Amino acid sequence: MIAADGAHSKIRPYLTDLKPIYSGILMLEGNVSNAEKSAPHIKELIKDGKIMAFGNHKNLLLGQKGSGELGFYASFRTNENWAQESGLNFSDPKQILEWFKKEYPEWSSIWYELFENATAPFIPRPIYYMPLDQVWKTQSNLTLLGDAAHVMPPFAGEGANMAMLDALELSQCLTSDQFSTLHEAISHYETQMRQRAAEATKESLENGDKMHSETALTTMLEFFSGH
Ligand SMILES: Cc1cc2nc3c(=O)[nH]c(=O)nc-3n(C[C@H](O)[C@H](O)[C@H](O)COP(=O)(O)OP(=O)(O)OC[C@H]3O[C@@H](n4cnc5c(N)ncnc54)[C@H](O)[C@@H]3O)c2cc1C
Known part of the structure; x- marks a missing residue:
């Protein structure tokens, strides 16, 4: 076997x-379908490639997929059970956008387009290693x-x-x-x-x-x- x-x-x-073992980092995954129409400003920035945006202890990682979809991750340090304890409804992009504004306060509003147009649900992925x-x-x-x-x-x-x-x-x-x-x-x-x-x-x-x-x-x- x-x-x-x-x-x-x-x-x-x-x-x-x-x-x-939990690494201490959690990645919140979102996807925007038909990025050309739904996230034109990010689409312009990403140029069919990838974006890694770094801030103070936090980041946003984006990748253009062949299907025209944009995949993105908000990556940050938190505890393993953050998803359950956050009280967030991951099927509600509006709630997740408000969360992003609060947790990434110094970040440009250009990123809001991702959260506003993401296909629900967002997927919290606690990151592990052996x-x-x-x-x-x-x-x-x-x-x-x-x-x-x-x-x-x-x-x-x-x-x-x-x-x-x-x-x-x-x-x-x-x-x-x-x-x-x-x-x-x-x-x-x-x-x-x-x-x-x-x-x-x-x-x-x-x-x-x-x-x-x-x-x-x-x-x-x-x-x-x-x-
Ligand atoms: C956010 C994120 C970003 C990543 N980025 C990269 C990257 O840029 N480059 C890279 O190389 N790797 C990346 N990885 C890692 C990569 O996704 C994994 O290492 C890879 O998918 C592992 O492949 P796997 O086949 O071992 O496991 P998996 O992809 O998890 O596949 C296991 C499969 O087994 C199936 N399965 C489970 N139990 C059963 C069962 N009982 N019966 C039948 N089927 C079953 C599951 O449904 C699943 O399809 C990333 C991972 C994450 C979480």
Whole structure:
């Protein structure tokens, strides 16, 4: 069995008791369909690409999708149960706009267009990661890949890439002549996968800290100009 059932995998507990850890950051997701018509000013700004807007400890991340839809996230530090405790109705864009004005008070009104025209409901996504030093005893009939194995914050853009690489490397191990048993093949895959995922998780945690710091804007400008 290969468990590829995401961050809250039902299969993972058969391999390990280690659970995802809350990162302290929550991303509130919204989507604007037909952005050309419903959010023309943002559409003009984004130029079919991406926008990362940084403020004091908070940010807005936007991406143009192929479908003409604009996806966006308000990302900020809060507690894990914020969605339940906030009292907000995530199906009511007007309420979420008022929340944005209150929580992002220094931000330009240009962003309001996103909240005014978003398709309800907004989706609160608390961001999790797996322990960097996680290890479990290999089994010969069960393994994990993707977020089930190593959910991480999205701030290095590596989660989906890691999941696909896991699938490739696992298939190579399972079909290779190098291993005489399934146990050996899975053990090799898991060792490499955990090490690779731990490095990406560390990077995504560090980037998350930078992006939600007091000096996020200058830090991120330096970060990008260094590449
Ligand atoms: C806000 C945000 C932004 C992100 N941005 C990026 C990015 O820019 N770049 C990047 O590489 N990654 C990004 N990621 C991470 C990326 O989305 C995940 O790492 C990736 O989706 C993991 O893929 P997966 O297949 O392991 O898990 P998932 O995508 O969670 O897929 C698991 C699937 O299993 C299904 N499932 C669960 N249980 C069962 C069951 N019992 N029976 C049948 N099916 C089941 C679920 O319905 C789901 O379809 C982001 C994540 C978030 C939250």
